[in-house]
Amino acid sequence: MISRASCTCSTVTENGYEIAKTVQHRIITKILNGQNNALSEENKELRSRLHGVLGLSEDSAAVMLFPSGSDAELLPTTAALVRHYNINQQRGISVPRTGGCNTPKVISFIVAAGEVGSGTSKASGGKHFSNAPTTADDTTVSDGKLLQGLSPGDVEVVEYKARAPSGSVHLQEADILANIRHRLASGDHTSVAILHVVCGTKTGLVYPSLSTVQAAQQEFGNRLLVVVDACQLRCHLSMIKQYVDMGALVLFTGSKFFCGPPFSGAVTFPASIAREIEQHISSCGTSECVVPMGLQSYLTPNEVPSCMPQLAQFLVPSAGCGRNPWSNPGLTLRWSCALDTMEKYAALPPLEVAAFTRAWVENIRRLVEQAGPYLSCLQEVGDDGRSGGSEMPGEICSIVSVLAHVPDSYGALRTLSFDEMKALYVDMTQGCSPRTLLGQPVLLSSVSGLTVLRIALGADMVVRALRPCSISGVHETAGVRQAFSISTILQEDAQVVEKFRSLCERRWPQMRFFGAVSPHQNALVNRNQEKMVKSERTLCPGPGAGFTSECTTTERLEMAVKALQKSSGGFNVAVLYDADALHNSYQRVQDVFPKHFTHCYAVKSCPTPYVLYKAVAMGLGLEAASISEVKMGLMAGCAPEKIVFDSPCKTKEEILEALLTGVSINANTLNEVEKIHEVLAELKSKGLSSMSTIGVRINPLVGSGAVAQLSTATTTSKFGVQLTAESRECILDCYQKHPFLTMVMSHIGSGGVTVEQLCTGAKALAELADDIDARCCPDGQRISTIDIGGGLPVNYESDEAPVFLEYANLLQIVCPSLMIPGRRVVTEFGKSLVLKTGAVVTKVEDIVTSSNPADPLVAIVHAGADLFVRPTYVPEKFFHRTVLYSTATGEVSDFKGKTEACINVSLGGPLCHSADIIETTLPTPSVGDYVIILDGGGNTLSLFSKHCSRLTPAVYAFSIKTGGSESKIITHCVKDEETIDNSVQFFG
Numbered sequence: 001m002i003s004r005a006s007c008t009c010s011t012v013t014e015n016g017y018e019i020a021k022t023v024q025h026r027i028i029t030k031i032l033n034g035q036n037n038a039l040s041e042e043n044k045e046l047r048s049r050l051h052g053v054l055g056l057s058e059d060s061a062a063v064m065l066f067p068s069g070s071d072a073e074l075l076p077t078t079a080a081l082v083r084h085y086n087i088n089q090q091r092g093i094s095v096p097r098t099g100g101c102n103t104p105k106v107i108s109f110i111v112a113a114g115e116v117g118s119g120t121s122k123a124s125g126g127k128h129f130s131n132a133p134t135t136a137d138d139t140t141v142s143d144g145k146l147l148q149g150l151s152p153g154d155v156e157v158v159e160y161k162a163r164a165p166s167g168s169v170h171l172q173e174a175d176i177l178a179n180i181r182h183r184l185a186s187g188d189h190t191s192v193a194i195l196h197v198v199c200g201t202k203t204g205l206v207y208p209s210l211s212t213v214q215a216a217q218q219e220f221g222n223r224l225l226v227v228v229d230a231c232q233l234r235c236h237l238s239m240i241k242q243y244v245d246m247g248a249l250v251l252f253t254g255s256k257f258f259c260g261p262p263f264s265g266a267v268t269f270p271a272s273i274a275r276e277i278e279q280h281i282s283s284c285g286t287s288e289c290v291v292p293m294g295l296q297s298y299l300t301p302n303e304v305p306s307c308m309p310q311l312a313q314f315l316v317p318s319a320g321c322g323r324n325p326w327s328n329p330g331l332t333l334r335w336s337c338a339l340d341t342m343e344k345y346a347a348l349p350p351l352e353v354a355a356f357t358r359a360w361v362e363n364i365r366r367l368v369e370q371a372g373p374y375l376s377c378l379q380e381v382g383d384d385g386r387s388g389g390s391e392m393p394g395e396i397c398s399i400v401s402v403l404a405h406v407p408d409s410y411g412a413l414r415t416l417s418f419d420e421m422k423a424l425y426v427d428m429t430q431g432c433s434p435r436t437l438l439g440q441p442v443l444l445s446s447v448s449g450l451t452v453l454r455i456a457l458g459a460d461m462v463v464r465a466l467r468p469c470s471i472s473g474v475h476e477t478a479g480v481r482q483a484f485s486i487s488t489i490l491q492e493d494a495q496v497v498e499k500f501r502s503l504c505e506r507r508w509p510q511m512r513f514f515g516a517v518s519p520h521q522n523a524l525v526n527r528n529q530e531k532m533v534k535s536e537r538t539l540c541p542g543p544g545a546g547f548t549s550e551c552t553t554t555e556r557l558e559m560a561v562k563a564l565q566k567s568s569g570g571f572n573v574a575v576l577y578d579a580d581a582l583h584n585s586y587q588r589v590q591d592v593f594p595k596h597f598t599h600c601y602a603v604k605s606c607p608t609p610y611v612l613y614k615a616v617a618m619g620l621g622l623e624a625a626s627i628s629e630v631k632m633g634l635m636a637g638c639a640p641e642k643i644v645f646d647s648p649c650k651t652k653e654e655i656l657e658a659l660l661t662g663v664s665i666n667a668n669t670l671n672e673v674e675k676i677h678e679v680l681a682e683l684k685s686k687g688l689s690s691m692s693t694i695g696v697r698i699n700p701l702v703g704s705g706a707v708a709q710l711s712t713a714t715t716t717s718k719f720g721v722q723l724t725a726e727s728r729e730c731i732l733d734c735y736q737k738h739p740f741l742t743m744v745m746s747h748i749g750s751g752g753v754t755v756e757q758l759c760t761g762a763k764a765l766a767e768l769a770d771d772i773d774a775r776c777c778p779d780g781q782r783i784s785t786i787d788i789g790g791g792l793p794v795n796y797e798s799d800e801a802p803v804f805l806e807y808a809n810l811l812q813i814v815c816p817s818l819m820i821p822g823r824r825v826v827t828e829f830g831k832s833l834v835l836k837t838g839a840v841v842t843k844v845e846d847i848v849t850s851s852n853p854a855d856p857l858v859a860i861v862h863a864g865a866d867l868f869v870r871p872t873y874v875p876e877k878f879f880h881r882t883v884l885y886s887t888a889t890g891e892v893s894d895f896k897g898k899t900e901a902c903i904n905v906s907l908g909g910p911l912c913h914s915a916d917i918i919e920t921t922l923p924t925p926s927v928g929d930y931v932i933i934l935d936g937g938g939n940t941l942s943l944f945s946k947h948c949s950r951l952t953p954a955v956y957a958f959s960i961k962t963g964g965s966e967s968k969i970i971t972h973c974v975k976d977e978e979t980i981d982n983s984v985q986f987f988g
Helices: 014-032 038-054 071-090 120-124 173-185 210-223 238-245 271-283 293-297 309-314 329-346 350-370 418-428 459-466 478-514 519-539 554-568 579-592 609-617 627-635 652-661 670-685 725-737 755-776 804-814 831-837 869-873 980-986
Strands: 002-004 061-066 106-111 155-160 192-199 224-230 249-253 265-270 375-377 399-407 413-415 436-443 451-456 573-578 597-602 621-624 643-645 664-667 694-699 741-745 785-787 824-827 838-848 857-861 882-886 903-908 917-922 930-933 954-963 966-975
Touching (some): 002 478, 014 329, 038 061, 038 329, 061 271, 071 106, 071 155, 071 210, 071 271, 106 173, 120 155, 120 192, 173 210, 192 210, 210 224, 224 238, 238 249, 238 265, 265 271, 329 459, 350 375, 375 478, 399 478, 418 436, 418 478, 436 478, 459 478, 519 954, 554 838, 554 882, 554 954, 554 966, 573 579, 579 597, 579 831, 597 609, 597 831, 609 627, 609 966, 621 627, 627 643, 627 652, 652 664, 652 670, 664 670, 664 741, 670 694, 694 755, 725 755, 755 804, 831 838, 869 917, 882 917
Parallel strands (some): 002 436, 192 224, 224 249, 597 621, 621 643, 664 694, 694 741, 741 785, 785 824, 857 903
Antiparallel strands (some): 249 265, 375 399, 399 413, 399 451, 436 451, 573 838, 838 857, 882 930, 903 917, 954 966
16 A cells, blocks of 8 residues: 555554564563563653654753643643642732632633644643543543543633634734734633644644744743643654743654554753742642642653652552553554654655655646546635744645645536545545545545645655665666666656546546435444444454354354353344454465465345454455445445445446446446446546456356256356357457457356366356457456356355365366466355354244144244245255244253254244244253344345344354453444334335
């Protein structure tokens, strides 16, 4: 992935990870050797290195580490509270530690609100800016709540935006100074003002000017504290010392321009302010100290400079205060990563840095303007606009803010909204190469909706350009290395801007036909994603679970039912997924096939968002049999090019939506190819194109499998173009006529076919692809993708896993060309991936006995023909194994070799017709027991019958962690039971 996102956050580089690992090992080694202050000493060294790289003297300036730039706002507020206390003491005025003032003790003036950290205003106001059920010191914080030790009215925050309602720059330096003057002259004349200076907003503004700040300091004296927000840290590093020498507190981070991991904050400030805080703590008793106790939730003694021992001691929780001592080694590791880049950057010749920075920005701006009319650079023109002055290398802002434009339905250009830009931001990270991370969208005006995406230079790029590594296999000088490295960066930039442009060029019809991304839809997608992420974090499936099978087991299901029964107080019916088995199944299919295979899970097997999200998260694509399933795939976060749209019945409107989205499409017939051609022609007439891979479904006529109803490679099948000697020429002619066809596809059946039949079909498809290449592209390759479908047989009679490895091995023998990189090979496995990872569990609600002793006992249960359509209507072809969970014993009755006699049982489902019966054998059930119907992970919910308007059941996932002699089970609801209201709405 290409990153141009240093104005938002950065990911850990391989080098950074190695540095963090080394530091972690060093700290642990020291602690094991009895050096309990190892973390403190490591931070002391980090602070010393920061002094060096920023040109600060340890005698005149202090550096304090903070978890983030927003958290760092708490220190200036604390310093201002101490200053307020001292002013009152000097005047002989006694002020209570909290509250008791007619005017605020501190008034914080935030400039460029909306273009600085989202938590800035709250943190400067002494408030928490997020929710944390349990913090590191075992306290609970909630968003907007004051830190412990502060009272309402102690701190007031006044915000100034940097822009007019139109979004243009509108800096109000004179108004800010006038308001400070007015507020300090009112009330008891003891308030202290904090004036924020932003040295680089999210779009690069520098505001207020240095001259304005100096005038304010001269006028207001010790009743004004200046805080410089240099969190982007894009300025000359020497500017930090200049600000500190002016008496300012400077907030900065290592996680923006310097590309360290997120949450690497710090403050540097004059030693005089450090002494002021120290003297206050040492001279005041607990009842008078104005330093808020809530700082203990954000800081530990390890982050405090050596010159502030009183504050360090203050941050040690006292016995019985409800807080526990804690440490923040992660902060140390993150700053270690950032400092490596900072030191390399600081060692570069300043003139070369300035020249490269200016050249890079000008090149990006040129590329963006060339991408018009779809892209344009934000023109910062305003009454006091300052974007990239002498404070910045090259006297230019190294963040390029870009507007995206698309034609509306009348052909006129419009600018994408904030919600649309968020969707575009995600699209840049997915889809066609290169996957790119840009700076997040910034809403410049809530009135006009003006929004920009940002392309940002990072210090790592400057280091890479001016201090390049050796080029393997190239005889080079330093100049050659530098030229090669700069050329590579510029090529990447061109690719990034071109992808940005192409997405805008084809995005407007997608907005039109799929519907513009409304806040409601965004909220739905975000809520769905958040729920799935929470599920993964709760379950944490994977290798750590100590379970390697792709099939769940009766023993594991027993534990899950017991846990679910206990947590829910009893339930009627549920679908259970073994998250560990599902993880193993998704991983297994990728492990046994070559890397050029793309495995697209067939959504129709089970469209539950959790199953889809997990497939996508583990690198699988999705096969969609309807346009609704396409949308489900997109909502699960799947890249469009990894979604295959295979419906045999597509309308022009659905084809248009698919083409605009960029998903792959397989035409079911040659007539449908012409329909796709017509839609493409309509797009071309509007100056648009599609990034979809398009192919034709082929029926290789390999014959029926054991279940004729599910076989699709027969002469009577509705699927695909039959491959005969006569039709072969028609197919070749079709591909020759339509250059947009670059894929062939076949799927010979969804159950009952053999692995040998699958390989025979795949071979026929590969041979056809070679013939198409020979006809259409004699000197190259026309067919880029071969889609061999799914249909892998599944064993319903035992816990034997699907035979992915057997299939891969046989393909190697039957069709070795498929196993060699050159073309992308797509599979469409469905139930073979999920069937054996799940089960349906249903409560025995009643028992019906017959007057004829030979008749089977009937157990009335909550699952039948609604969830098991095929086994109830075609029992001779489809069946499921069952076991009984006894609520009396809390065990599965026939588990662990128990020999309890089984009887014939008819499971009578909940639907009102006599065919709703599943015949099985079980130990004698009792009312309240649970029947576990195995192999229920696929073709249950997706085939759900709405006859009798039954509610679709809840879906749970579970994971079992093994440790020592004990096992711990975690269950999590991933889909709620359908509500009665939703069921009623189904029929209108």
